[in-house]
Amino acid sequence: MNAESPAPEELDALLRLLDDETPGIRERIAERLALGSGDLSEWLASRPRSLSKKEERILTGLLGPARRRTLTREWLAPSGGAAALQEDWETFEALLRVLSDFLHDGVTLRQPLSDALDLLAEEAADEGVTTANELRVYLFEEKRLTANQVEYHDPRNSDLAWSIAExxxxxLGLCVIFMLTARRLNLEVEGVNFPGHFMCRIFEDGFPIIVDCFGEGRLHLQASLLESPDLNRAQRQQLRLTADPGTILLRLLNNLDQALAQAARDEDAALIEQLQATLA
Structure with missing residues (x-):
């Protein structure tokens, strides 16, 4: 078998066979596509014929092995694991990008994660955003980003490029987008690794304020929450702490592992567990 990824002419021929359910044919298509990157979106956008929804679903499934191979190759865990990411937002975002590429369907044309974040920050700046609170209003109160209530456990919630586009x-996804957009605007937004519901922290007149991004950016004085009798000692401790990139990445991988397992994507879940091990 030719070890090189398929050339455009071969890809054209392979795509014409997508509806052929003959086992040998489907197996051959899978073998050839597995040698690519797992993303044909830009090439497909240049073709004169669009795929049907059925063809897109078939192709997305056939591209899965290539996307797993690409993620394995591009996942460059830092020496020292998650603890080494304490202030390394650049590596953190790079790892989020390769996760985003992995979760992409490989068929739909869209912006890479970093470009999507750049554009979101530019849009906010064009709207006159100059403070963290104004960014909160722009993103959540004005519903540029909303809570995915219906598909709460959808693995795509961990694909932040998809989240921005949709x-x-x-x-967690909403909070990470908030933080990474804020960093591009030189604004202070911290992560709060609250059990069961990740949130953010901003500061107004020196006072820490908790932002519930999933709740339309609702604000809570941190001091008032700390006095709540409904919180236990561990929850109060988490409210006081700031989540570093390593902590956030581990939580995102854990969420993604559970979401993939729930979606019966066992091979993908197993790969995510391998990535979690590299951060131990």
Whole structure:
């Protein structure tokens, strides 16, 4: 078998066979596509014929092995694991990008994660955003980003490029987008690794304020929350702490592992567990 990834002419021929359910044919297509990167979106956008929804679903499945191989190759865990990411936001975002590429369907044309974040920050700046609170209003009160209530456990919530494009995610996804956008605007937004519901922290007149990004950016004085009788000692401790990139990445991988397992994507879940081990 030719060890090189398929050339455009061969890809054209392979795609014409997507509807052929003959086992040998489907197996051959899978073998050839597995040698690529797992992303044909830009090439597909240049073709004169669009794929049907059925063809897109088939192709996405066939591209899965290549995406797993690409993620394994591009996942460059820092020496020292998650603890080494304490202030390394650049590596953190790079790892989020390769996760985003892995979770992408390989068919739909869209911006890479860093470009999507750059554009979101530019849009916010164009709207006159100059403070963390104004960014909160722009993103959440004005519903640029919303809570993905219906598909809370969808693995795509951990694909932040998808979340920005679709305008929705889970609590952690929304918070990470908030933080990474704020960093591009030189604004202070911290992560709060609260059990069961990740949140953010901003500061107004020196006072720490908790932001519930999943709850339309609702504000809570941190001091008031700390006095709540509903919180136990461990929860109060987490409210006081700032989540570093390594902690956030481990939580995102744990969420993603559970979401993939729930979606019966066992091979993908197993790969995510391998990545978690590299951060131990």
């Amino acid at each position: 305008g929705r995610s889970n609590p």
